[in-house]
Amino acid sequence: MQGDLNSRLTASEISVIWSSCVNNSFSICVLQYFLANVDDEDIKSVLECALDVSQKNLEMSEEILKKDDRRIPVGFTNEDVSPTAPRLYSDAFYLYYLKNMAKISLSVYGVALATAAQPGVRDFLSQAIQTSTQLYNNTANILLSKGLFVKPPYVSTSNEIDFIDKKSYLGGVLNLNNRPLNVIEITHIEANIEANTVGEILLAGLSQVAKSKKVREYCYRGSEIAKKHIQVFASLLTGDNLPAPMPWDLEVTDSTISPFSDKFIMFHTSMLIQSSISNYATASAASLRNDISTSYVRLTAESAQYAKDGINLMIKNEWMEQPPQIPNHKGLAKE
Structure with missing residues (x-):
């Protein structure tokens, strides 16, 4: 009996897997439209990679919910996207968008992993973190190669070790x-x-x-x-x-x-x-x-x-x- 209880999904695990279904069905729609309106082959390649990741994550999420006899969310379907619609954004925007979404995925899956107990869920989240990392790196490399990567400013800093000793460091409002x-x-x-x-x-x-x-x-x-x-x-x-x-x-x-x-x-x-x-x-x-x-x-x-x-x-x-x-x-x- 105890083993059966331990195999059930916890509230946190249901939350992240349910959300994963919705979010990946959403991502599939976005990426299908982007892919139908892209010219640059390098950018097309990373969009295809992102679509493949989202499709696999959706399949794995649905499988986990079904195994626990949980309902599959409606999420988003082909009725929510029209890939044949005219282009709305530039190819460069797709890269910045992917970079931002990969950062969000890393954060969400990382937090979720720390709350998961079931090995199967942890395996899924670990793999999702790995593929999100790969997607971020691929996108960043293309941004760099095309001179589009936005870098934080370069600054000069002191090499001396110091400790804050005045409340004035906090400043005012x-x-x-x-x-x-x-x-x-x-x-x-x-x-x-x-x-x-x-x-x-x-x-x-x-x-x-x-x-x-x-x-x-x-x-x-x-x-x-x-x-x-x-x-x-x-x-x-x-x-x-x-x-x-x-x-x-x-x-x-x-x-x-x-x-x-x-x-x-x-x-x-x-x-x-x-x-x-x-x-x-x-x-x-x-x-x-x-x-x-x-x-x-x-x-x-x-x-x-x-x-x-x-x-x-x-x-x-x-x-x-x-x-x-x-x-x-x-x-x-x-x-």
Whole structure:
């Protein structure tokens, strides 16, 4: 009996495998559309690799759920994507998008592995981390070979070992006489500039193709929020005479024909916001300058409100699939 109990999926394992099904079905739709609208052979090759990874992850996730007699989520299907729709983004955008999504996958699967107990689930997550790492490296190598890789700024640092001995190191919240940025703060600022740039371009394209006016307006609002956040982060770098690296050649075409369903677009937006809020929380905790951590808190609040509005829109249109949940024991007791 004990062995049977140990073979069941835990709540954490159900969560990550269920989410893996949804997220990989989503990725398959995105990559099918990208592959139907790509010219560069090198970029096409890495997109094909990413599609293969997503298809295998989806199959393995479904197999794990079926083995535990759990329902398979609907996720996304061919009805949510139209690969024959005209091109919306440039080839270069595909690379930046893949790089960003690989980073998200590494983070999500890494956290999930630390909560998993069942060997089969741990094997799946370990393999997913390995393939995500490979995908990130392949994408990074192509970005480098084409001169598109956005590197953090080079800086001069002291070789002397030192310890913080004054509270003034933390600075104030009004940007008055703050110390220069340290390399940890620079790392997070640059990463958030790049992530927001990808989000800005993605949402700018989706805002002109979504079928619903409310979805178009929501995407446009998100693009403007991302643009504002980029300006905030860039000013932190330029305030210390550091360049603010920006991806380039991220073109959005003039197409108004949507390659995705509005349900798909809203899920895509929601996923980006979740990643952004997670990034800001990590960056805030790692930033020792009070004005920087305060900025992250303020921007997180704006992102959270934007996310809430999106969830309400998804619920209103019945686009949000409910994750597995435990029985309502109190409700059953009243029946």
